[in-house]
Amino acid sequence: MLVDSHIHLARLPEPVALAQHLHARNIRWTAVACEPWEWTKLDQIWEESRRQGLIEGCNLAFGVHPMIASQVGDNEWRNLERFLLKYPSAQVGETGLDKRFPGYEMGGIQESFFIQQAKMARELGRDLQIHCVGDYGRILANFGSGRSIVSGSAAKPHPLFHRFGGDIGIAKRALELGALFSLHADSFKKKATAEAIKIIPKECLKVETDADESFVNLPTLKKASSEQWAEYLEKILFENQAKINSIQ
Numbered sequence: 001m002l003v004d005s006h007i008h009l010a011r012l013p014e015p016v017a018l019a020q021h022l023h024a025r026n027i028r029w030t031a032v033a034c035e036p037w038e039w040t041k042l043d044q045i046w047e048e049s050r051r052q053g054l055i056e057g058c059n060l061a062f063g064v065h066p067m068i069a070s071q072v073g074d075n076e077w078r079n080l081e082r083f084l085l086k087y088p089s090a091q092v093g094e095t096g097l098d099k100r101f102p103g104y105e106m107g108g109i110q111e112s113f114f115i116q117q118a119k120m121a122r123e124l125g126r127d128l129q130i131h132c133v134g135d136y137g138r139i140l141a142n143f144g145s146g147r148s149i150v151s152g153s154a155a156k157p158h159p160l161f162h163r164f165g166g167d168i169g170i171a172k173r174a175l176e177l178g179a180l181f182s183l184h185a186d187s188f189k190k191k192a193t194a195e196a197i198k199i200i201p202k203e204c205l206k207v208e209t210d211a212d213e214s215f216v217n218l219p220t221l222k223k224a225s226s227e228q229w230a231e232y233l234e235k236i237l238f239e240n241q242a243k244i245n246s247i248q
């Protein structure tokens with residue numbers, strides 16, 4: 001059985017039909033929704049997939065991506081909490097830092113949104129899907145900050161580094177926090193990350209497609225059926241798993 005630890009199902013064409021074909025191939029997934037419209041759409045996709053018996057072993061994640069940090073206000077936060085409470089197993093995220101978007105600076109909005117979501121993950125006892133393009137050190141330093149004010153909520157969530165691209169030093173520090181590492185084809189391109197993968201225990205390594213709307217323009221998928229989509233995603237997961245096996 002293969003598990004896609006990070007897929008944006010709500011951004012793909014015919015998501016429920018795709019869920020059917022993934023199910024038929026024995027592929028499980030965690031569908032990530034990281035902005036308000038995507039939360040609503042994923043909620044609908046999940047409900048329909050559940051009715052069709054397609055969600056066993058699958059999960060969801062709801063959060064605020066650093067790319068949209070400046071567009072989220074009080075209403076959206078309340079809505080996010082509502083979705084997280086509706087789904088007791090759902091993860092929080094993806095959230096994090098991305099130097100390509102506004103608010104990346106020290107103490108900026110990306111950082112405060114990350115701290116806020118890390119706190120939600122702790123209070124609710126959920127794993128946290130982390131997106132990082134830039135400073136992994138700052139993510140690690142902030143993961144445990146923003147102490148929970150709710151007493152007795154000592155649940156310790158796992159940070160899950162999606163599309164991991166850190167080095168050995170980062171991997172070691174993250175492992176001390178109970179981290180999981182989700183690997184994308186890009187994770188194997190950097191020599192320093194490939195070195196880090198060698199020292200991470202197998203049970204902490206996951207694979208992902210990070211499939212989103214950008215996949216629609218790939219030559220192989222342009223006019224593809226849902227079945228062909230599932231086949232393509234399966235191939236990515238197999239290849240990533242094979243790369244892990246060859247490195248370790």
Ligand SMILES: [Zn+2]
Nearest residue numbers: 006032094210
């Ligand atoms: Zn993502």
